[in-house]
Amino acid sequence: MKASAPIQMSTTELKNTAMRMRQRLVTTSANAKIPHLGSCLSCVEILVALYCHELRIDPEEPEDRNRDRFLLSKGHSAPILFQVLAECGFFHLKDLEAFGKAGSVFHEHPPKPGYIPGIEAATGSLGHGLPMALGMALAARIQKRPTRCYALLSDGECNEGSIWEAAMLAAAQKVDTITAIIDYNKWQATGRSQEIMALDPLAGKWEAFGWHAQEIDGHNFEAIKAALDIARAEEKRPSVIVAHTVKGKGVSFMEDDNNWHYRTPNTDELEAALRELEFE
Numbered sequence: 001m002k003a004s005a006p007i008q009m010s011t012t013e014l015k016n017t018a019m020r021m022r023q024r025l026v027t028t029s030a031n032a033k034i035p036h037l038g039s040c041l042s043c044v045e046i047l048v049a050l051y052c053h054e055l056r057i058d059p060e061e062p063e064d065r066n067r068d069r070f071l072l073s074k075g076h077s078a079p080i081l082f083q084v085l086a087e088c089g090f091f092h093l094k095d096l097e098a099f100g101k102a103g104s105v106f107h108e109h110p111p112k113p114g115y116i117p118g119i120e121a122a123t124g125s126l127g128h129g130l131p132m133a134l135g136m137a138l139a140a141r142i143q144k145r146p147t148r149c150y151a152l153l154s155d156g157e158c159n160e161g162s163i164w165e166a167a168m169l170a171a172a173q174k175v176d177t178i179t180a181i182i183d184y185n186k187w188q189a190t191g192r193s194q195e196i197m198a199l200d201p202l203a204g205k206w207e208a209f210g211w212h213a214q215e216i217d218g219h220n221f222e223a224i225k226a227a228l229d230i231a232r233a234e235e236k237r238p239s240v241i242v243a244h245t246v247k248g249k250g251v252s253f254m255e256d257d258n259n260w261h262y263r264t265p266n267t268d269e270l271e272a273a274l275r276e277l278e279f280e
Contacts, residue, residue, distance in 0.1 A: 009052045014221045016279070017052060018044045021083050022250045023277045024096075028079060030270040032100030034108050038248040038260030039154065040080035042185040042218070046152060046243055047084045049224040050181075054232075055150070059089040062117040066145050069120050069136045073129020074154035074183060075109040082106055082116070090118040127160030129153065130180055134166045137178040148232070149178045156188025159197045164209065170238040171210025179231045180211075180240045183218065185247040187258045206240045218243025251276055 009017065021044050029037045050070060051057075057067045072081050079099070086093045098104040105115040109124035120136075123129050133151040140147035157163060170178055184202065186193055193199055203213040212234045216223040224243070231239035247261075248254030251273045265273060 011221050014045075014048055014052060017087060018048050019277060019279060021048065021080060021087065023274060024083050025080055026251065026265060026270060026273045026277070028083075028096065028099050030265040030267075033264050034079060034100045035262045035264055036076040036079065036108065037264065038187075038254055038258065039074065039183075039185070040077045041249045041251065041254065041260075042245040042247045043074075043077055043152060043183045043243075044080055044249070045219050045221060045224060046181055046183060046245075047080060049221055049228065050150060050152075051084050051088050053225050054228045056146075056148070057118070059085075059117065062090060066147060068147055069133060069149045071120050071129040071133045071136075071149070071151045072110060072123055073133075073151045074126070074157055075123030075129070077152075077154075077183075078108060078110045078124075081110065081119075085116070085118045088118075091116065126154070126157040127162040130163055131166040133180075134170050134175060134178055137170075137175050138173065140177065141175070147177065151178070151180050153180055153182045154188070155182055155184045155186065155193045155199060155202070156196070158182065158199060158202065159188075167206065167209040167211060167238075174236045175238050176235050178238045179228070180206075180238070182240065182242050183245050184242050185245045187247045187256075187261065189261060191258070203240070203242045206242070210237065212237045212239045213242065214240070215242045215244065218245035219249055 025040055055068045058064055086096055096106055099106040105111050110119045110122055112122040113119055121132050130151045133149040137149040203215045206213045214227045216227045227241045246255050248257055254260045
């Protein structure tokens, strides 16, 4: 069985999809009182580009053994992943009306596989997504499957030793079917990422660990698509894309404000955000 080729959208279609995601995301956050809105807004373009340009995965057959694998290692951004999966047809958009409610499978972090189509692993305990993606890539190699594996990390997550253990193993084993993408929004839970741990030069650190590294604007669809194309063509080295992003991107009063790691919009803030997120 061959996994489906990704949807191919124009840049305009990708931008329109991202706008819909932001509109629904801020509304859902306000209604459900679920935080991490800033962290979700910073990776909208990355997730839209992955699911609408890169990933070979069929929502009609989400368990296809040859499918590509995507792991949201920064599991606190699950609300935007749910929106993108619904947009791509993995489940009905109406299902997300249960988001945040007691007993719902749609909550602050992804549940374990089997509860929501398209979810490969329960994540949220940071540092685990990349090692799991690497294990899946190695398994696919052994089984001679065409699967490629992707993991979206936060910059604060790169404080975790398990990330660098996986980075060393991937390079040692020359796993060129894995791509890590870092949502480099310069914040983590309690402060500026660089002030808490010396991350910079982040791309240089990955290169020193034997990875092919790229730095891009993580809100520019053309840059994201080009970087993914380059990573796919890389041979005998794992790839990392350091995507420079803005926490809270798209809503002016949320941008680069770490309070939105924990806050949810009140009625007036929701209305103001939606006014900014209108289509031109």
